[in-house]
Amino acid sequence: MRPGENKEATMNCSEFEILLCDYVDGTLDAARKQALEAHQRGCAACAEFARDVMVILCNISAFGKHPRADADCSQRVASSCVNRFGGG
Amino acid sequence: MSAAAAVRIQGHVWGPATDNRLDSEAQLIERCLTGEDTAWEDLVKVYTRRVYAVCYRFTGTDGEAQDLTQEVFLRVFKTLKSFRSGEGSFSVWLNRLTRNLLIDNYRRTKLERATDSIEDQLLTLEQTAAGAGRTDSMLAGREASELLQGALQKLSPDLRETVILRDIEELEYREIAEVLNVPEGTVKSRLNRGRAELARILRRHKVTV
Numbered sequence: 001m002r003p004g005e006n007k008e009a010t011m012n013c014s015e016f017e018i019l020l021c022d023y024v025d026g027t028l029d030a031a032r033k034q035a036l037e038a039h040q041r042g043c044a045a046c047a048e049f050a051r052d053v054m055v056i057l058c059n060i061s062a063f064g065k066h067p068r069a070d071a072d073c074s075q076r077v078a079s080s081c082v083n084r085f086g087g088g
Numbered sequence: 089m090s091a092a093a094a095v096r097i098q099g100h101v102w103g104p105a106t107d108n109r110l111d112s113e114a115q116l117i118e119r120c121l122t123g124e125d126t127a128w129e130d131l132v133k134v135y136t137r138r139v140y141a142v143c144y145r146f147t148g149t150d151g152e153a154q155d156l157t158q159e160v161f162l163r164v165f166k167t168l169k170s171f172r173s174g175e176g177s178f179s180v181w182l183n184r185l186t187r188n189l190l191i192d193n194y195r196r197t198k199l200e201r202a203t204d205s206i207e208d209q210l211l212t213l214e215q216t217a218a219g220a221g222r223t224d225s226m227l228a229g230r231e232a233s234e235l236l237q238g239a240l241q242k243l244s245p246d247l248r249e250t251v252i253l254r255d256i257e258e259l260e261y262r263e264i265a266e267v268l269n270v271p272e273g274t275v276k277s278r279l280n281r282g283r284a285e286l287a288r289i290l291r292r293h294k295v296t297v
Binding site: 014017018019020021022049051052053055056057059060076080 | 154158236255256261273276277279280281283284286287288
């Protein structure tokens with residue numbers, strides 16, 4: 001339980017932590033979405049937690065799909081693997 | 089959070105299992121198992137980039153990632169016969185194998201890492217942030233990738249692997265649960281804790297995100 005948890009909300013902090021995934025994915029049904037938003041309004045810790053999650057989600061595309069050195073390096077690894085183990 | 093915006097990451101790597109992908113996977117595995125000459129090479133070509141990316145994100149070093157990628161394929165070649173297509177997709181099996189190897193490696197090298205000065209590690213991240221000149225602006229480009237990679241290394245293995253599998257490799261929650269052998273609720277909980285911890289790490293190092 002987080003400090004500042006709103007005990008009157010129908011959703012607790014542990015449930016919030018899990019359902020936040022479905023919320024940001026846009027797959028949460030209306031009733032649970034409403035419960036999650038109500039909990040967030042009443043729980044400062046979860047509101048901050050959600051803000052942090054969103055911040056990373058908004059920035060993580062900058063991470064790139066693959067490490068920058070990957071194109072050359074993975075090719076070397078592929079060649080090495082084929083040479084070492086290839087041919088069954 | 090003002091809206092339930094569906095924040096999804098661009099592109100696909102291993103992505104959701106589709107019928108076509110599963111068919112081509114199954115055919116490739118069958119070719120390997122029947123000893124077709126070029127099948128192993130095809131398998132390596134198809135999956136090396138993805139395995140390497142996971143290894144790199146987890147370890148943070150190119151050399152270690154290359155070594156681990158080779159180890160992964162060595163294990164694949166040794167154990168492919170144990171793969172049962174009826175028990176899940178090859179991608180999930182390969183992810184599980186990769187994850188197990190990464191965790192083994194993490195445990196094996198834990199002592200070495202414990203001797204690294206925490207201050208040195210933090211200094212590196214601060215220097216990266218300062219060098220990037222991005223302490224007061226949004227993350228962008230290559231420097232963003234490096235800062236996030238540095239922050240990722242500071243997560244616990246449980247949180248790190250979950251963030252990698254979902255936010256970078258874009259596996260479904262169900263697939264991650266299979267790979268990690270934990271319930272989907274645990275996957276989601278770890279994922280959000282990992283994301284929030286990443287934000288806190290970056291904030292501690294004065295990177296405004």
